[in-house]
Amino acid sequence: MRREKPNIEKGRAIAGILHSFNMTVSDNREIFFEGSKGVLEYNENSVKLNTGRCIVAFSGRGINISRMNEYGLTVSGFITSIEFIM
Numbered sequence: 001m002r003r004e005k006p007n008i009e010k011g012r013a014i015a016g017i018l019h020s021f022n023m024t025v026s027d028n029r030e031i032f033f034e035g036s037k038g039v040l041e042y043n044e045n046s047v048k049l050n051t052g053r054c055i056v057a058f059s060g061r062g063i064n065i066s067r068m069n070e071y072g073l074t075v076s077g078f079i080t081s082i083e084f085i086m
Contacts, residue, residue, distance in 0.1 A: 021051045022072075028079045031058065034072035039065070047075050048085075055085040 021035025033049060033056070040055060041048040047065060048057045063077035 020053045021056070023056075023082075028060075030066075030074060030076045031079065031082075032072055032074050036073060039073075044077075049073075057081075057083040057085060059083070 021033065023034075024032040026032075035051055036049040037052045038050045039047065040050050041057075042065060044063055045061065046057060046059045047063055048055055058075050058079055058081070060080040061078040063075065063079070065073050066076040067074040
């Protein structure tokens with residue numbers, strides 16, 4: 001089996017995307033998110049946030065945005081997954 005060489009440029013691009021926002025995860029019940037450019041989807045099972053470079057999707061049960069201000073927002077509920085959509 002032939003191994004592919006790491007793609008350095010792709011790695012740099014991903015690092016740049018991940019540096020465009022900040023998340024503080026408290027267990028699987030609460031996430032404080034800084035760097036959102038807007039809420040794309042919001043219902044009891046998911047929240048999708050635009051970061052300008054990618055979409056961050058939170059899925060679970062009883063999901064809600066419990067706080068939102070100029071610094072960021074807090075997603076709470078029973079969070080089962082976090083997905084980064086490029």
